[in-house]
Amino acid sequence: MLEIKTIDESPAASDYIFIFVKDNAVISLQRPPDQFWLRGEVEGAFGDVGVGAPLGYWAGRPSYAxxxxxxxxxxxEHMSGSLYSLFGRVSDVIFAAYGRALQMLAWQRDHQFCGRCGTLTAPTDGGKALACVDCGHSAYPRLNPCVIVAVGRGEQLLLATAAGRATGFHSTLAGFIEPGESAEQAVIREVQEEVGIGVNNVRYFTSQPWPFPSQLMLGFFADHSDGEIVIDPTEIAHADWYGRDDLPTVPPPQSIAGQLIHHFFATR
Ligand SMILES: [Zn+2]
Incomplete structure (x- = not known):
């Protein structure tokens, strides 16, 4: 897996490189997905590509995007596709590495200029931050924490389809945590807003980086406490209670939503 730590050596021809065209990952058709490009090969094929965004170490070797x-x-020789198209097609550790690579590239691209005074920025703190060369304001990669919650009512689980997004899945509810809010408070607020019911007994399950584009999903279970489902049609197209034997199509097990749903029924 990708070991996230500061790269303390100079760029070299033997560095591993994760290649992107805009937001699309580029995969070689001629080698397995875990045989990454080497910097020397990339420079031979594409010319001067710059140092890139530092990621850490893969198999002991400095890695960049x-x-x-x-x-x-x-x-x-190559195929390029969205990060999402890799989901479930490569191993979880390779997907996680590409996810970090895309987020670090996007962060570099979006923080070339200081958000405070508009001057150019330059890498600082071992490449972990971009700092303004004039006022010193620094920007670290931004994560957006989200809650995702499996709401149970006895043997049944609340599943919903999102408005305006044809994923084909019935899934658990999710939403961004607001400034000043705890994750548990966000769970209670999101459920109330999206489907109009109250929940209690909110308990943490696990987390998953979700690089579409930069979420950190914090998974929870919660119990229905009061109220009937009244959906917010701007967010939710359909929501209902489902039992183990009448489950609609749910997200794949690689996703935290899939894991929440599986765990819910496995522990009933
Ligand atoms: Zn500045």
């Missing part, structure tokens, strides 16, 4: 020009890609 680099964006290349689509016009330089040989389509006979």
């Amino acid at each position: 680099i964006e290349v020009d689509a016009q330089c890609l040989n389509v006979m």
